[in-house]
Amino acid sequence: MSDASDDSDSNGNDTFHPLGEAAEDRFEEMLEETEYDAELGMEMAKDAMRLTKGELTDEEFYDRYHEDVVEEFGEDERPMAGRIEAAREADSDEGAVSELLSTIGGDESRRDVMKKMGVGASAVGLGAFGASQSPDPPTSAVQDEDAEGADADAGGDGDGDGTQWGMALDLETCDGCLSCVVACNAEHQWNDGANWMYILAYEDGIVESPEPDDFDSTRDFNYLIRPCQHCTDAPCEKVCPxxxxxxxxxxxxxxxxxxxxxxxRYCQVACPYGVNYFQWEGPPEGAEEMDEDMIYDERDRWVSGAGPQGVMEKCVFDPARQDGQMGEDMVGTTACEEACPPGAIQFGDMNDPDSDPQQYLEDVPLARALEDDPDEEELQDAIAILEGEEEPADDEDDDGLTEDQARRLVEGEYGDGSSQFQLLEEYNTNPNVRYIGNEPGPNAEQVPGPVAYDDVGMVDNRKNVLDEGTVDGGLDL
Structure with a gap:
């Protein structure tokens, strides 16, 4: 192993993975059962997380493993490889590059010319490749020149350029019904237990959950909704050869x-969130009958539906819908969102302040009230005032509600929604999923929820069915 990293993270801990030491041991055992270098996979996963946290630059990460990756796989096609080599080639002939750039005129942009030269827009210097220590690090993702859409720097913060699909997930309105899991499976036909969408009831020593057969309301449970986070700076991508x-x-x-x-399976180890599944078998019975528009995206790449034996799968945010292949009215929707009775899943463009998830995050109490559509006349009046559809009273002594009274009434019924977070923010993966509600504590453990996976024809633990090598047990984020 060339110039491998040390065995501790920035906090001096021996464990690098957020799922803990036991999970790391299982990951290593899993890799040792493959034909590929287990030590290389573990070290790359560790450093991919250091990269997103700003402890390594793209160039350092590339150089550290380039020879080992080429030796193991015969090539190094990691996303930063082409850009770094192009930048170095450009640096070696910087004079010629500068001379050419000085001739640019008219409508032809600097970026267009650089593309024609076969180098990236930032190829004049390597500084742009360095990982940032800010909460929103620059992406190092592969960008498809033949696709239209998001700008490379879109980070799901509501003010970027281009489209960045993402979700707002309200853990306080989720009722654990598992409708989203069933709908996702119906649309994508993944194998039993390879839950692209996963609902976990948990307790963490701070928030306790009731017994599954003795509770007053399904909302007495504490939930974590766990799709893929579709990170702007995804560690799983950085280790893919x-x-x-x-x-x-x-x-x-x-x-x-x-x-x-x-x-x-290197991506499975590098993902902090535990959302990747290895396809031990081929697609389940019936999956081969799926329309090609459901499994091939607009670039004609097979990226959705159950994959063939021997590949990695995960939540995909429904490319067939986003590409308009299921009809223009389905763009900006997902199967899980449509199936959610309480509206706890809000999908849309995280770079559009008017999108469903951004509007939900902007005013959570009002959004919850609109989803609930209450019958009480006073609540209806309060909602209308907050939406700007009715004029509020000027004074509390006047007839009707003032705006402050309307706000207090709605928040009293639906909470203030002030607790918002992203999972594992300290890893700087810049996830495009944002949560409202309680963030799981460090001692979180999965407990039975109000609806069992068996009750809806799904499987909670894939090990019971097929995959004895898949990480299981505890709260696998």
């Missing part, structure tokens, strides 16, 4: 090209 795991330019979706994936 073949470009199978990539960030699509259109919409910023993090996808796997099944035709390119070799099943090395």
């Amino acid at each position: 073949t470009t199978a795991r990539h960030t699509r330019d259109a919409g910023g979706l993090v996808l796997t090209d099944y035709d390119v994936c070799i099943g090395c």
Whole structure:
């Protein structure tokens, strides 16, 4: 192993993965069962997380593992490889580059000319490749030149350029019904237990959950909704030697090209969130009958539906919908969102302040009230005032509600929604999923929820069915 990193993270801990030491041990055992270098996979995963946290630059990460990756896989197609080599080639002939750039005129941009030269827009210097220590690091994702859509720097913060698909997930209105899991499976037909969408009831020593057969309301439970986070700076992509795991330019979706994936499982180890599944078998019965528009995206790449045996799968945010292949009215929707009775899942463009998720995050109490559509006349009046559809009273002594009274009434019924977070923010992966509600504590453990997976024909733990090598147990974020 060339110039491997030390065995501790920035906090001096021996464990690098947020799922803990036991999970790391299982990951290592899993990799040792493959034909690929287990030590290389573990070290790359560790350093991919250091990269997103700003402890390494793209160039350092590339150089550290380039020779080992080429030796193991015969090529190094990691997303930063082409850009770094192009930048170095450009640096070696900087004079010629500068001379050419000085001749640019008219409508032809600097970026267009650089593309024609076969180098990136930032190729004049390597500084742009360095990982940032800010909360919103620059993306190092592969960008598809033939796709239209998101700008490379879109980060899901509501004010970027281009489209960045993402979600707002309200953990306080989720009722654990598992409708989203069933709907996702119906649309994508993944194998039993490979839950692209996962609902976990948990307790963490801070918030306790009731017994599954003794509770007053399904909302007495504490939930975590766990799809793929579709990170702008995804560690899983950084360790992929073949470009199978990539960030699509259109919409910023993090996808796997099944035709390119070799099943090395490095992405499974590098993901902090535990959302990747190895396809031990072929697609389940009936999956082969899926329409090609449901499994091939607008670039004609096989990125959705159950994959063939030996590849990696995960949540994909429904490319067939986002590409308009299911009809223009389905763009900006997902199967899980449509199926959610309480409206806890809000999907849309995180770079559009008027999108469903951004509007929900902007005023959570009002958004919850609109989803609930209450019958009480006073609440209806309060909602109308907050929406600007009715004029509020000027004074509390006047007839009707003042705006402050309307706000207090709605917040008293639906909460203030002030607790918002992203999972594992300290890893700087810049996830495009934002949560409202309680963030799981460090001692969180999965407990039975009000609806069992068996009750809806789903499988909670894949080990019971097929995958004895898949990480299981505890709260696998």
